[in-house]
Amino acid sequence: MFLAIVPAYNESERVGSVVRSLLAHVDAVVVVDDGSMDDTAEVAREAGAVVIRHRLNRGQGAALETGHTYARNIGATYVLHFDADGQFSVDDIEPALSVMKKEHVDIIFGTRYIDTRSNVPWTKKYILRPVGKLVDRLFGGVHLSDAHNGFRIFNKKALEHMHLSHSGMAHASEIPALVKKHNLSYIEVPVSVTYHEYGQGIGGGVRVVRDLVLGKFSK
Amino acid sequence: MIIFQFLFLLFSLFAIGTVVKRKKDAVMSNIGTAFWMFFWVLADVVVFFPDSTTLFANRLGIGRGSDLITYVSLALVFFVLFRLHVKLHEIQRDITSLVRKDALEDRDV
Numbered sequence: 528m529f530l531a532i533v534p535a536y537n538e539s540e541r542v543g544s545v546v547r548s549l550l551a552h553v554d555a556v557v558v559v560d561d562g563s564m565d566d567t568a569e570v571a572r573e574a575g576a577v578v579i580r581h582r583l584n585r586g587q588g589a590a591l592e593t594g595h596t597y598a599r600n601i602g603a604t605y606v607l608h609f610d611a612d613g614q615f616s617v618d619d620i621e622p623a624l625s626v627m628k629k630e631h632v633d634i635i636f637g638t639r640y641i642d643t644r645s646n647v648p649w650t651k652k653y654i655l656r657p658v659g660k661l662v663d664r665l666f667g668g669v670h671l672s673d674a675h676n677g678f679r680i681f682n683k684k685a686l687e688h689m690h691l692s693h694s695g696m697a698h699a700s701e702i703p704a705l706v707k708k709h710n711l712s713y714i715e716v717p718v719s720v721t722y723h724e725y726g727q728g729i730g731g732g733v734r735v736v737r738d739l740v741l742g743k744f745s746k
Numbered sequence: 747m748i749i750f751q752f753l754f755l756l757f758s759l760f761a762i763g764t765v766v767k768r769k770k771d772a773v774m775s776n777i778g779t780a781f782w783m784f785f786w787v788l789a790d791v792v793v794f795f796p797d798s799t800t801l802f803a804n805r806l807g808i809g810r811g812s813d814l815i816t817y818v819s820l821a822l823v824f825f826v827l828f829r830l831h832v833k834l835h836e837i838q839r840d841i842t843s844l845v846r847k848d849a850l851e852d853r854d855v
Contacts, residue, residue, distance in 0.1 A: 559849075580852065581845045589842045593849055600850075694842045741835040 529624070530603040531556045532594030533576070534587050535611035539565040542611045546574035552620045553607060557597055559590040567611075587677075588698030592691040599686060606686050608679040615678050619718040623680055626716050633685040633711040636671055637678025637718035644719035655732055659700075662732075666739050668703025671715060675699040678718045685711050696731055697738035754793045758786045 531553045535542050542558060549556045558571035562584035572578045579593055591608060598606045605624065609615055619637065627635045640656075656673070663674045679702070681689060688709040691698045706713055765782045768774040774782075792799055792815060799811025808814045 562845075579849045581849050583841070583845050585842045585845050589846065593846045596846065596850060692839065694838065738835075741832060744832045744835075 528555060528601065528603045529553045529605040529607070530598050530601070531607040531609050532591060532598065533558045533571075533609050533611045534561055534590030534594065535559065535563065535567050535571065536561040536584060536587075536590075537563045537565050537567060538611040539563070539567045539570045541613040542567055543570045543574040545609070545611055545613050546571055546576045548617045549607075549609060549620075550575050552617050557594055558611065559593045559597075561585060561587070561590040586694040587696060588691050588701070589694035591698060595686060595689055595691070603686065604683050606681045608677055610677045614720050614722060616719050616721070619678065619716070620680075623678075623716045623718070626714060627680055627682070630714055631712070632714045633682050634706060634713040635680040636673070636713055636715045637676045638671070638673035638715045639676060639718065639720050640672045641715065641717035642719075644717070646722065658732060662736055662739070663700050663703050666700055666704055667707055668700060669707045669713065671703055673715070674703050676718065676720070693738055693742060695734060695738055697735045697742065700735060700739055701742075751793055755790060758790050762786050 531549045533542070533545060533549070533556060535558050538545075546556050546558065556576040558567070558576040558578050560568040560571065560578055560580045562581045568578045568580050577597075579597060581590065581593065595606070605627075607620060615637070623635045623637070626632075655675075659675055660671075663671065668674065675696075677699075685706075688711065689702065689705055691701055691705075693701045705711075762783060765774065765779055765786075769779045792811075796811060799814055801811075803809065803811045803814035806814065808817070
């Protein structure tokens with residue numbers, strides 16, 4: 528089974544269309560509603576998704592790990608991470624899955640930097656990206672051109688190893704570290720990203736580093 | 747007695763009262779009670795006899811006893827803050843685990 532995991536927080540405007548378009552490319556969609564205050568859960572359910580609802584907002588990493596647990600419980604063979612805000616294109620899914628099967632890799636990482644389809648803000652491209660790469664290297668991750676891209680596909684082996692401990696956005700640095708730790712094979716494929724909003728800025732980056740540091744001192 | 751010493755004595759008595767109350771309410775262990783009583787009495791001794799710390803300070807190569815107190819206090823405050831930060835991080839993780847368990851049980855997977 529090919530399962531799409533869609534973490535969502537207050538995305539009632541876009542999550543319906545995202546779920547409907549995903550269902551043409553995957554076997555099932557699970558939307559993890561991360562304590563939304565709007566109708567995200569109802570809209571996603573009406574669109575055909577399985578909905579798992581966090582009673583409290585815990586962050587994107589927590590929502591993805593809830594999706595992973597669900598995927599492991601139902602025995603999913605492939606898992607896709609896909610954002611709820613419609614920034615990714617479903618047209619990138621099938622080519623990515625084909626590459627994954629052809630190259631026999633455990634993980635596909637989407638990247639905005641192999642082709643020119645994504646109109647990436649220059650601050651992200653020239654300030655946040657190099658800093659993010661440096662942070663990922665410091666915290667033991669594999670080399671990726673776009674580590675904080677939310678488009679990923681895991682096979683079953685990768686899913687078994689992918690137990691995320693970071694609830695917030697630090698999971699994006701934790702995943703490459705887990706790839707290295709468990710010696711998983713991976714490849715990057717180009718995906719397009721359409722920005723509806725800026726997303727994570729410098730403040731978010733500082734929080735990621737803080738969480739990564741504190742995570743080193745916790746159980 | 748200078749005003750600061752008087753105010754500090756009042757505050758330390760209030761703190762010792764709180765320790766005694768927590769002991770009576772059975773929320774503090776014998777070791778915890780003894781530690782905090784000792785701590786506040788020692789603080790009173792230092793405040794009333796500031797020169798008493800100079801002896802230790804000199805042995806450590808620090809000129810004044812009050813400087814030693816400042817350095818030790820700062821180090822302790824930073825350590826406690828860091829421990830609190832880590833503890834908060836762990837509590838956040840526990841909350842996330844609970845929220846996840848609850849969400850998945852609700853889903854009846």
